[in-house]
Amino acid sequence: MSQAREFDVVIWGASGFTGRLVAEYLYKKYGVDQEVKWAMAGRNQTKLERVRDQVADREVPLILADSHDEASLLEMSGRTKVICTTVGPYGKYGSKLVAACVAQKTDYCDLCGEVPWMRQMIDQHHETARANGTKIVHTCGFDSIPSDMGVYFVQKEAMAQTGQPAQEINMRVRSFSGGVSGGTLASLSDSVEKAYKDKEQFRTLIDPYGLNPTDYRSGPDGRDLQAVVYDEASDGWIYPFIMAGINTKVVRRSNALAGFPYGRNFRYDEATMSGPGVSGRLKGIAAAVPLGIVAGAKPGSLLKKTIDAVLPKPGEGPSQSARENGYYNLRFYTTLADGSKALGKVTGDMDPGYGSTAKMMGEAAVCLAQDELPETAGVLTPAVAMGDALLHRLETNAGLTFDYQAD
Ligand SMILES: NC(=O)c1ccc[n+]([C@@H]2O[C@H](COP(=O)([O-])OP(=O)(O)OC[C@H]3O[C@@H](n4cnc5c(N)ncnc54)[C@H](OP(=O)(O)O)[C@@H]3O)[C@@H](O)[C@H]2O)c1
Structure with a gap:
């Protein structure tokens, strides 16, 4: 992902149990609008504001996007280098977001462990993402x-x-x-x-x-x-x-x-x-x-x-x-x-599943946004997408x- 974007990372699902932990981790580790530009996203403004008040501060920007509203997903993914999503089950709520990220050439990471859905994403998007240079990376938590x-x-x-x-x-x-x-x-x-x-x-x-x-x-x-x-x-x-x-x-x-x-x-x-x-x-x-x-x-x-x-x-x-x-x-x-x-x-x-996963997920997202990475693209795995850069972040920060x- 090379174009200039407003954010490095947007956490979609930040009002959920794991999303809020990822937001809390990014806030404690990177602050707001400093080394990492990031935002919290979800489908419900009131809930997002409440969680933001609990885990971060009012400086963190909020974005509204619903899995059923393709335009909102395209808009959200066009504003950031990386979408980090904890909106699951992914098989229920995730397909349109992956399509939006591939269309916008926005790198993507998730916590998915749903094998049949990942198979579908590979079959539908690997070739296009590979050709346009987008990294779609499932399984960025304890699995796998x-x-x-x-x-x-x-x-x-x-x-x-x-x-x-x-x-x-x-x-x-x-x-x-x-x-x-x-x-x-x-x-x-x-x-x-x-x-x-x-x-x-x-x-x-x-x-x-x-x-x-x-x-x-x-x-x-x-x-x-x-x-x-x-x-x-x-x-x-x-x-x-x-x-x-x-x-x-x-x-x-x-x-x-x-x-x-x-x-x-x-x-x-x-x-x-x-x-x-x-x-x-x-x-x-x-x-x-x-x-x-x-x-x-x-x-x-x-x-x-x-x-x-x-x-x-x-x-x-x-x-x-x-x-x-x-x-x-x-x-x-x-x-x-x-x-x-x-x-x-x-x-x-x-x-x-949660404390360590939130740190791994947060670091994977920042790694995708900011690090020197292998020249791989498509529907990838953490090792193939990020290799040594991720290894370094896991040991140093996570x-x-x-x-x-x-x-
Ligand atoms: N691989 C791992 O190691 C690992 C670890 C932890 C979690 N996970 C996975 O992460 C996912 C989330 O788990 P969780 O415990 O955090 O779940 P959760 O607490 O239920 O959170 C789900 C999030 O999805 C949002 N959401 C639901 N429907 C939506 C829609 N139509 N549009 C936009 N957002 C919507 C919810 O928004 P509201 O707040 O507005 O309801 C909430 O923010 C699950 O798939 C889980 O399996 C994996």
Whole structure:
């Protein structure tokens, strides 16, 4: 994005649970109208003003735009270098905004984890965005920045050490603390409901290469883990990681879009560690069963309605203390080209879904607006869109650490 624009970044959805956290982060980190020119946007002036008073100050400009009003989306995206959107479910509210950003050549980032919708955006907009130089970047939160940038980092280290990319990485969530928002649950429900109704969407959801460019939709990886199993890589029991279905596809898309720097036969998977021995196995089962029930409950069923009644509603999410006391610790068990082992680590200093996500999202948006970036365009991944510049911002500003040690 090279044209002069009034703003660097506009946060659309700033009145929602996560959008307000991104606004609060930008305000605390960059102030108003200084190094970063930014604005808050949403569909309701009164609500926006109230949130602005709570997290920033009256100097922050406000913009009104509604997902059903294309003219408002075109107008908003024409005023800024980057649109940073937290208006979800994206499959419900996001398509016209992506089209508007591509039409206006405005770079874009979101927190989407809805695989079938991202597939649609790739099919509809990748070629046009690639040709006109626009970066459309989904998954700029906990899914999938730590995974995508973690693999990017580990592969860089492996290349520097051995001259060849690692042949396999098994990402394991060692520990984490955090909660979930109503908006995230609404997005999960929307994805599951659509997959129930539409076989094509279901196929995309379960296809390990469901986000790859059309010509590269096969490879050595199979479906994500569905059970509690013993894991040689981490020498303990593991169970399914709820974000694996998104993150693994994003990492594979990064590899394909960049021309396979990790190799054509690169293998990647994700799971959550529950520890060694009988207690590790039991812990895995105790964690996996409720996860399966929440994620897989049939839309419209009594079970689904009961679950929805007790979980957070749109606009609600984890408390400030849960966010501030949260963290995550990810391990990247790595097999190098010569068969030897290495270990990558990525940590975050707040809860994954909101505190850390708000910082990652804010930094991704500023990175798109201001940094020297790879000359890539299209519907991209964080690693392919921003590469080293994002890595630097995550370590310097967003509370993430990246570490690599050979055995
Ligand atoms: N990937 C990750 O790590 C991650 C982490 C957190 C969140 N997320 C995703 O981020 C999204 C937002 O989550 P959340 O918890 O912040 O949700 P939320 O609190 O429900 O906020 C949704 C926002 O969308 C706005 N909105 C709804 N309909 C709109 C429309 N027609 N036009 C314009 N704006 C509209 C709402 O405006 P009003 O305030 O006016 O209602 C609100 O600002 C979800 O899709 C969630 O899955 C992802």
